[in-house]
Each structure stands twice: as C-alpha cells, then as structure tokens.
Amino acid sequence: MSLRLDVQVRRGPLQLAIELEVGARETVAIVGPNGAGKSSLLLAVAGLLPLERGRIALADEVLDGGAGGPFVPPEARRAGMMFQDLLLFPHLAAIDNVAYGLRARGVGRAVARATADEWLRRVGLAEHGAALPGSLSGGQAQRVALARALAASPRLLLLDEPLAAVDASTRLRLRRDLRAHLDAFAGPRLLVTHDAVDAFALADRIAVVEAGRVVQAGSIAEICSRPRSRYVADLVGLNFLRGICRGGRLQVDGGGTLIVSQAPEGNVLATVHPRAIALYRSRPDGTPRNVWPAAIEALEVAGDRVRVRLRGEPWLVAEVTPLAVAELQLGIGGTVWVALKATEVEVFAA
C-alpha cells in the first residue's frame, strides 16, 4: 500500500510542486531549510491543506485529486500525524489523548481506554495515564503524541519534526524508540526533519526539499556521496557509520576498526565530520589514534571545498581545500594516509 504524491499548492509566497512515492513499510525523510515547504507537504497529505493541482493517492484510493477532483476530508483519511508542537489536548489526561482517535471512530469508552493504556505502556508511560499534558516533560509529551497517532490505527504516518522539542539527553533514547515504532508500523511513513542525523537514523530514503521542490532524492548513501547542492552537502556532509562498539573500539560494518573515546557498547551509529579528517602523503607520526591508508575514489568540488572519497577501511569522505589538493598532489587512484582523532568520532547507541 504505497503512497504516491504529486502535490501542487501555493501557501503564502511558496509554490509547492513535489512528486514523491513512499512504499509500504518505507520511511522517507523530508529534509530542507526552514520555509522550504516540508510541513506544508505533510499538511497536504493529512488533508489539512487541499491541493490546487496534482494528486495524492494511497494504494488505489485517491485522497485528493486537486481542485474539482475527489477530496477525502482529514477525518476520513486515517493519516496519523504527529505535529511539531505536538498539540496534545490540554484538557484531557494522557490516556484520553491517546484514546481520542479510537473514540472518534466509535470504539466504546472502556475498550478505547484499555487500548490507550496498552499504547502508553508500549511507549514507556504506563504510570502517566492520568497526567494532564501540562504536567508532562518534553520527552513524555512527545511519547504521548506518538502513541496518540499510532493508537488510532492509521494507514500512513506523518511525523513533523518528531524530536524537535526534546533536550539532547533524552533525544538519543527517543530516537531509538521511535525507530522501533516506525519499523513496527506497516504503512508508508513520511518524516520531516532538519537534522541530518535524525534522517539517517530513522529513514530508509531521503528527499531534500528546497523552495517547494525536491532537489534530490535517494538512499542515504547516494545523497551522501553526491550532494547536488551546497545545502545538501552541508546537511548530509557528515560521514555516517554503523557498527559494533566494544571497549572503545568501533568495528565498522563493511570493514575497518576505529578507536573512539567515550562510546556506548553494542550496536552503534557514528558520525565523522569530513573536515575532521586529515590527509598525508606519507604515514604521519603524531597524536591521531586512527591512521590508515586509502585509495582516492573520487574528487568532487562542492562550493569552496573539495570532497575526497576515500576507499579504505573504513570508507570515508574528507573535505579539504583546493589548495590542499594541489599541494598533496591528490589524484583519482592515488594513495594517501588518513588520520582521524578518536575524539572526532561521535558515537551513539543505535
């Protein structure tokens, strides 16, 4: 049951024209700068912003056929949405917030509450059912909002900056839990975020939206290796690694071991900033703990910098100045030594 979008609508000064397909059990992250039209896209899919032209279809059902065409109102779409400001009902206890969607679909009060209770337990808030939203912490409110969207058994899931209102310490855990809930959800999932790491950690595919248009879409690897605009390069410019961490050593999936500082044990995600990677003609002799040889796979100019794709263990992308390229005589197929400080590898639990 895939979701096919051809969204054409004007909202204020912005003309949105976005084509996108999201498969069943697929999470697509919409990333882009503020005011690019990311949230408007979600509103259109939810039925809160009717299309002028174009079409939104879920499997064979047309949800919006543009002006004059068929239009399924939001209450009949069963599109679960998590709003950026959460918009929990302040006058209802957490459990009644979660039960709201079930009650709206005619489920009896007792059954709805029992189901809501179960959802609260699943998001780790079994004890907070009676609490009013105003007395919950940011992370707890986030979980209630997620449970509320999921409990209504939606056919697709729309998440607008689901981790925006959470502080850094709860963010990691919440992200991991959110990933688990997304994986367990059977329909298409659309996720809006401005945070590249959230997109990497949660999505299967990324669509970069700028000024109302998709400027680039593809797998994380595709986007990372060939950013097509300065914004994308900055956004996804981070090297993104998965692996297993034991005793300060990160065994990277696909080969290579990195020494890292202060890392959790077990399955982890790690990011390395391309500018934190140093390149040498010969084996360097200094403080960096990680030194390995690599072949130069590609050189790409991105703005005022050159991105150097390094085939080694692990594979990484480094960013250097054009001057450094000239001085080191870097060329495709050549060999360089790569140096990376342990402190420059940011590791977090997967």
Added chain:
Amino acid sequence: MSRRVLTSRSWLVGVPAAAAVLLFLMPVLGIALRTPWARLPEQLASPVVHEAMWLSLLASFGALGCALLSGLPLAVWLANGHSPLRTVARVVVMLPIVLPPVVGGIALLLAFGRAGVVGTWLDRAFGVSLPFSTAGATLAATYMGMPFFVLAVEAGLRAFDRRHLAAAATLGAGPTRRFLTVTLPMILPSVQAGALLCWARALGEFCATQTFAGNLAGSTRTMPLACGVAMETDPELAIVLSLILSAVSVVVLVSLRQRWLVAR
C-alpha cells in the same frame, strides 16, 4: 529585580485610593447596617419577595438559556473570520452594553411592542404579545445580558489555538465531535465567565424591563423592579431585596475571580 523597587507607596497613591475604597465600601455597609436583621426571616418569607425572586430567576435563567442556545453559535460565527458583515453584526450585538437601558427598552418596544415592527406581525399571526408578560421581561433581560456572553465567548474563541482542531481531524473526529470535545472544553473558562456576566446583568436588569415589559406584579415585576416599588411604599422591604441582590452579586464576583485565577 525586586517588586518593592517599583512599587509606589507614596501618599499620592494611598490617600485617593483609600477614598475610592470608601466610596465603594460605604454603600455595602449602609445596606448591612440598615438591614432589619431581626425581622429578616419574616420578610424573606413574604409572598412579595417570593414572587419577585421567582420572576427574577425565570427571566435571568431564561436569558442565560437564550445566550447558550443562540449566543454561542453567534460567537462561533463572529470568531470565524473577518468580514464587513461580521463587523456590522458585532456592533449591533454589543450595542446594549453601552446603550442607556431606557433607550434599550424603548427600542425593544418599537420592535416587539404591540404596535412594533415585529410585534404587530407576532400579534396578528400568533396572537402573541410580549409587553406585560414574563416572556417580555425575559426578552429584555436577554437583550441586555447576552452581549456580555457573546463578547466573552468570542474573545475565548479568538485566543483558542485552532491547530488542535487539525490534530483532532487527523484522529478521525468530524466537525461536530471536534467542536464538542475540543473547542468547547478548551474555551470553557470563557463560556463560564460569559455565562456569569450575562446572568448577573440579566438579574439586575431594571430600566429596559420596566420600559418594555412594564411593572406588573406577578408577571414582570422582578426583584429590581420590586425593589424600586418598595422604595416608595415599604423601604424596609426595599432594603431586604437589596441585601439579597448584593449577596448574589458578591457570590458572582467571587466565582468569577476564582475562574480567572484558575484559568490563567
């Protein structure tokens, strides 16, 4: 930043403020001191008091009922957007708040009186005549009280974050359910405040009622009217009626204050 620093304690504030407090305190004291406390139970049991209280309850709660039934939808429509038609409607609805009540009574008479624009037709078509009837007294009370309700509810609706309705819609709630389960509970403090103001204004209505509905014992003579009549014939009764109305007013004020303290 201490509060003390900016708090003015000079006599320029204290003396005029004390004078103002006295201005408002003395009348209340006057009623309390002149009330014939010993004969109060007997006075309260008199049929004149009962009749006036009963009519006042009918007219004031009738006005509140009308406000809930037609004032709530009106406030919803007014808060739904901006248009010249809404502006005109708002001015007309708010007029009784600033209009001298006697003018309100005359206006009601010209519209709904036996020879009035609508009244003639009402009389001919249905044989309904509002003046000198309890329905007329209720209409006058509604005319003077409902604007306060509409004003408060519209303000509440305009301050209400409508995006909660979007959230409710994505959860499967249609327009009616959204209004009943989200809008109404979230603006409840405004509805309660508006209802209290409307009811209190309707309870105290005097001049418009007398002008439009007349001062007829048993059908339009509400407490304020009975009070006015008693001033001429039985001043002690007037004081007792004043005491009841004052007590009710204090209760209304206190509950309003609590509502505002809790809500904001």
